[in-house]
Amino acid sequence: MESLRELYKIGVGPSSSHTMGPQRAAKRILELFPDALRFHVDLHGSLALTGKGHLTDYIIEKTFSPIPVTFSFKSDPLSYHPNGMIVHIFDQNDQEMKAIEVYSIGGGSILFKGDMEENPKEVYKQKNMDQILNYVEEQGISLYDYVLENEDDSFVEFLYKILDAMFQSVENGLKKEGTIQGKLKLKRVAKSMFQQAQNTRREADRERLFISSYAYAVAEENADGGQIVTAPTCGASGIMPAILYYCYKQLHIEKKDLVKALAVGGIFGNVVKTNATISGADGGCQAEVGSACAMAAATMAWIYELNNSLIEYAAEMGLEHNLGLTCDPVGGYVQIPCIERNGYGSLRALDAAMLAKQLGYLRKNKVSFDAIVRVMKETGKDLSSAYKETSLGGLAKEFGL
Secondary structure: OOOHHHOOOEEEOOOHHHHHHHHHHHHHHHHHOOOOOEEEEEEEEHHHHOOOOOOHHHHHHHHHOOOOEEEEEEOOOOOOOOEEEEEEEEOOOOOEEEEEEEEEEEOOEEEEOHHHOOOOOOOOOOOOHHHHHHHHHHHOOOHHHHHHHHOOOOHHHHHHHHHHHHHHHHHHHHHOOOEOOOOOOOEOOHHHHHHHHHOOOOHHHHHHHHHHHHHHHHHHHHHOOOEEEOOOOOOOOOHHHHHHHHHHHOOOOOHHHHHHHHHHHHHHHHHHHHHOOOOHHHHOHHHOHHHHHHHHHHHHHHHOOOOHHHHHHHHHHHHHOOOOOOEOOHHHOOOOOHHHHHHHHHHHHHHHHHHHHHHOOOOOOOOOHHHHHHHHHHHHHHOOHHHEOOOOOHHHHHOOO
16 A cells, blocks of 8 residues: 555645646646647546536646646546546647646546556555554554554654644634635535534534534635645545544644544555545545545544554444445535535544444444445446536536536
8 A cells, every 4th residue: 555645635626636636647747848839638537527617627727837738528538547638748849749648546646557657656565454453463553553664754744744734724714704616606604603613502512513614614625726635535625624623622632642543544545545446536425525434433433542443343334324425516516515525424424433432342343344445346336427526417417507
């Protein structure tokens, strides 16, 4: 598996696969061909169908500027992944000198094909959760120690940077009012929700409102092109920060403990990314919100000081009960139902950790995290393409613009 640095990335919304990935690809191509006369980009599959709402063409054009670029939008997907594009590079005589095929495979990660193909650097020898749990038990170490054993010497510093960026995205979102950019004219509600939480007397309602407001704050920032952290994607970026910020503000957990929880949650996201997908265009929203919910459930279980088996149980529930969740953004914007799903996903993560804490001591969970990851992958394959970030079905079709 790759480093958790490839899972947690600080960037701007609204989409890790449609904005951050294409931006990284364009930067790489520009480094290799700085003297190009012009570019032409064929956007395929999901990048074509929801690229306008996700600002794909905008971010590529901005990255290549001042070199001009034109676009073709082709709904047919390329062979490897639904988020594919071909970048045609023209020399000073306006002759095409190269066509580069590149895929944005989720979470801001990219994959070049052909002679530009680059293999990801493997940091973790273990490939799935069973192998990880067996290893830490044999070595007598914690899941956090396992992460430190494999990452570099500056990784703790990196975790603090990620945590601070997450908290900043929450605080930025809680301060803002108005309307999110785009044709939907969606009103920001995180600030009002936070104020409602402050004025709510019933403790249970107040706590859940706080968590929801934190998730909405980040998701609204993401939808409006603000800075967030992929966890594991932009579209699901509100769930992990909501749980961590809640632990910091309401439970008064110190940052030195929260960075450990952040690392542990990341392990579960890495397992999903390695063995299935975190791309909504590939697996539906179960791959994004479902994965984030699993990560946040594991994070909360670590905060509860549960054992490894119960941490796995919490993460498994977080993913299991998002199986089949469709990715059907209205108008191609990462707004409806995406923002609401971040709030709902954060609450579901809290509930999964609580259930693991209560039920895990009564009976052993019969479904492993690895098993549910395999099921999620197969479910994603079976989902119609209309429900995988194409805006051709579901809510997007019902409320088409």
